[in-house]
Amino acid sequence: MKQHTVTAHLKYFGELGVTGWSRDPSWRDRGVQASQKPPAVESEASEFTGTECLEAVRSDLGECTRCKLSGLGRQQIVFGVGNPSAELMFVGEAPGRDEDTQGIPFVGRAGQLLTKIIEAIGQSRESVYIANVIKCRPPQNRNPEEDEVETCEPFLFRQIDVIRPRVIVALGAFAAKTLLGSDAPISKLRGREYEYRGAILIPTFHPAYLLRNSKGKREVWEDMKRVRGLLERGP
Template sequence: MGDAPEGPQKSTAPTLEVLRDEVAACVRCQELATTRTQTVFGVGSRDARLCFMGEAPGADEDRQGEPFVGRAGQLLNKIIQACRMQREEVYILNVLKCRPPGNRNPNPAEAANCSGFLNRQLELIEPEYICCLGAVAAQNLLQTQTPIGRLRGRVHEYRGIKVVCTYHPAYLLRNPSAKKDAWEDMKMLMGLMGVQL
């Protein structure tokens, strides 16, 4: 089987700071560990009601060590502000904590290797809501192969947390006509959260 993972390693880190150190020391995915500049853990309020989750860091994120700081991140900031929130009020993270070379999609073994970190991160933050940005994030969190177009428009659940799926901001930059659909998703999410838009 080669270097197939033995399954996700469960983290018992007592705090986000300890978990961040575990992530920074991780070398389970040899290719990612040797090509990354640094790990990209996540940012935001540790008391956030809402987490935005993408698939993996890109080049800008790998350089700065923070998720969603490039063009897609700027669009995400505008979406957050349109929802009457600030970036500092939410928590932003990715399925993978390392940039895949060439910004390729995470492979299943990489996602499995990182899932213990992701699960513990969500346990420590205890959000009420997760917004999955794009198919990779949604399919990994919800353990499904259903396309993003079919996951949108309804509320899913992950370990008691309400999950809404929408298009990734990078997709919206390439396909501006999809912004209308993404805004409908955000209005649905804000309605669940009791936020008047």
């Protein structure tokens, strides 16, 4: 790892309040294990694998006009980015202005912070997969509406079924509540592990929230240590 990268990581750890790196593996077993499972959703893409399947899902999505977001100023569909065989997948809410412009998820300020978080646990944007529940930007970045979620989430389910990640991180309340089918606040959902579509799902705060509330960085770091431990533990 290059010196400037190490320095950047140490600076980020300092911002989190981390003063040392524990070698004690017991943290991996802290917290509550949950068996909550959302209803299973049929995958339409089970006959495909890897990149070919993601390309098929993207082709099926097409220049989507299935919901009203397509006619409300959308510039681009933001499908997803990263390793099609990733062990770790991040799922956010919906694209923002920068993402709508570039067609890539998490490229704005929140995305830059997410990149730091990913690198802090020894991963990279190229080694993970990043997507959103909603593929089109809602006007003025409003919360997605129920019919928009119902229309778009089957494509996310297909992405998950193709990639088959070992760990999924749900970024923010909207993604966590949507995936888990829960109305509980993110502060209650985080800190636990959930079985989800063959993976372990870890809810945590959205990077955009951290830009407004730096006190949440400590909790996110605890969640990311849990993620790192799950990946290190092996299948």
